[in-house]
Amino acid sequence: MNTAFPRPLCLSADGPLRGRVRVPGDKSISHRALLFSALAVGESRVEGLLEGEDVLATAAALRAMGAQVARGEDGIWRIHGVGVGGLLQPQTALDMGNSGTSTRLLMGLVASHPITATFIGDASLSRRPMARVTEPLAQMGASFTTAPGERLPLTMRGLCPAIPIRYTLPVASAQVKSAVLLAGLNTPGLTRVIEPVPTRDHSERMLRGFGADVTVEESEHGRIISVRGEAELRPQAIVVPGDPSSAGFWMVAASIVPGSDVVIENVLMNPTRTGLVTALRMMGASIDELDRRAVGGEWVADLRVRHAALSAIDVPADLAPSMIDEYPILFVAAAFASGRTVARGAHELRVKESDRIAAMAAALSACGVGCEEYNDGLAIEGRGGDAIPGGATIATHLDHRIAMSMVVAGLHAARPIVIDDAAPIATSYPGFVDVAESLGARATWR
Structure with missing residues (x-):
């Protein structure tokens, strides 16, 4: 990964996200x-x-x-x-x-x-x-x-x-x-x-x-x-079926941008990997499984996700192993929910590509979202579906999931949210920006 020349990035949406996407292999x-x-x-x-x-x-x-x-x-x-x-x-x-x-x-x-x-x-x-x-x-x-x-x-x-x-x-x-x-x-x-x-x-x-x-x-x-x-x-x-971690960004994007309707094709539905789907459904997300089928010994499905009013939850700690990589984007979903979401039991986030608890607490706070940091997670004060204030440049700490999560947050922000460097996204999702634009988002390189 070339980090010699950082590429700041902002995503915005002037209207609903619509279309079909196929995420990279798991x-x-x-x-x-x-x-x-x-x-x-x-x-x-x-x-x-x-x-x-x-x-x-x-x-x-x-x-x-x-x-x-x-x-x-x-x-x-x-x-x-x-x-x-x-x-x-x-x-x-x-x-x-x-x-x-x-x-x-x-x-x-x-x-x-x-x-x-x-x-x-x-x-x-x-x-x-x-x-x-x-x-x-x-x-x-x-x-x-x-x-x-x-x-x-x-x-x-x-x-x-x-x-x-x-x-x-x-x-x-x-x-x-x-x-x-x-x-x-x-x-x-x-x-x-x-x-x-x-x-x-x-x-x-x-x-x-x-x-x-x-x-x-x-x-x-x-x-x-x-x-x-x-x-x-x-x-x-x-x-190789589609990566549910990559699909998670579009699940949350479609859930938070009013009027959105997105189908994510060929998503791995192994029960040890579907914690984010479970948590989002608990929050009220509209996620329908289409054409569930077996591919190469694994269950896959196409997921239709439509905009929905999200409500805060206490995220069950026993979901952590099945969604450990998806916590950053879950924190973004919580920022748009009604009420206070508490997600704990995720100590592993401290030793990922970055300290994802500290990084997301700092990022959301900079964008006007109330957060309380614990040693094993976050509590997040949601905005009840309204746009978050935004207007910040986010330090991604060379972490691809922090980068993608925060540009998704920018899709429904009052002022632009800029990530300091989009280069790390290529570690797991090289075509991420192109897919966002295919759904109707606008990418601005700073």
Whole structure:
């Protein structure tokens, strides 16, 4: 991501948003499709891959470790894998850009291979702590040299054979769970992860499709996910459904701009990812599911979203794992609701691409929205459907979700809301501004 020349951006809407949009492929599934394909023997094909900077960082790292990863002229990605245990020593540092997902999952991959890899990233990623993933991987035998605070740059040395472990997640994290499972693929015996609070389950679903011996059972301590190494993965043809996190921006935009009527096509409806839909419906949003269907083992639907009067709620804390990336745009929805919305139980927001609790509290406050900050969330005083005052330039802290959330807020603001830099948006949604304009919004570059 080039941050040398910031590109301030403002979105505005002179009337309703209308039309049909198709959001990019789901980011979580895109990362995993590349990773598991790189460990299969033979050619896997991936259609609908998210071609944002985060996923491209994963693709580049896998190439550096021996996999053939290429996009065809037909838009289909073809991956020739090296097999479990077949990763090669990278000759240079692996540049993760802004992608925490790439970093944590690739660390899991390397942990059980006899190679050494150095991970570097941009300024934002280099501030994010990695201790929650180095801890279980160290128990499996990997060793680490990190910057102070368990941060990047980070060099790790994998161990082969690694040691199978039984690990209970101290906080709900699909990334940590998936990193341990990835390490377990090349570890003799059973590697188990216990999650007291269920998180997104794409790794478990997809690994089964690739032929791994993965079991999931319920216990009094939570879900126990087990993988048996040393696995042999079979190549697959994968269709990536639309990212619900990206769809969330248009759900909220259509909900808050009077007269809007938007259909968002092919949205992933995995129950571990639909927390935002649940929360918005609790607030009174008009979200209808059209043509619900199964694609590649996942449920998808087209979502029709129309403008609606939103009411404040106490957001159930148990929704957090299923909408952790969508809290910034939920906070925007709350700014237009009637009453005081309280959203807590989201400690994880403090260690995302930015401190998303502090960043959104500052952004909304600067735009005239009353906020109270907690250690695990926000309380937001809604405007009852009226335009928020706006008139601020927002610091995005190199965070794509802060950037997109606040330009959506500007669609129904009395005065322009400008984000300081739109460049980070490309990490997950390269076509975001074009889609906004196709729905009737006006983009102004400052």
